[in-house]
Amino acid sequence: MQHHLTSEAINTYAENISTPESELLRRLNRETHAKVELPIMLSGHLQGALLAMLSRMIRPKRILELGTYTGYSAICLAQGLPEGGMLHTIDINEELAERCQRYWKEAGLEDKITMHIGPGASIIPSLDEVFDLVFIDADKQGYAQYFDLIIDRLPQGAFIFADNVLYDAEVVLPEAEQSKNAKAIVAFNEKVKNDPRVEQVLLPVRDGILIMRKL
């Protein structure tokens, strides 16, 4: 899976024109590639810059992230938090926590990011917060359930972003050629399309980001 649906040249050009990755994010990106399994999962420069820009536009007081991994996208999304704001991020893999905390502390975000270890579907109901922004980027089979768990709890005007909604272009393959994850993503995309509680736009950036707004 390559996770870039645009050509390498266009992706590099877009990264070059975009504000450069901070030294800290570059280091976290490098360390993730050197030391952590499946570094393809990290959002990376272009998507991270987009998440940071969108979060700055929304100015959410409370953010929920599903799928922390090495904490890269959490740092990007936290850029839009106002004073007193908080990002809750959930990951099932406890081995990731130490590195995340180290980088969040260095970024001055230790008081703005709370990590929860465990399955997203169990942790979401225990969070007594009103979220203005949700980023779904955990197990692809879980997207529809995460959407169902949060949608009625969101205030009107809240945003949900879902990553990998093109699933390396598998979503446009005949069903018989799609992987299990791609089928789950196709079902999720159709579910969102048919849900009158949201309006949505699918951005073909990186591996596809679906931006939803609660009506």
Ligand SMILES: C[S@@+](CC[C@H](N)C(=O)[O-])C[C@H]1O[C@@H](n2cnc3c(N)ncnc32)[C@H](O)[C@@H]1O
């Ligand atoms: C694509 S990575 C997240 C990348 C991160 N958001 C970023 O952009 O840097 C997906 C993460 O979801 C986590 N995950 C998988 N299944 C999960 C579940 N059921 N509940 C919570 N997290 C899960 C994995 O451990 C992995 O770290």
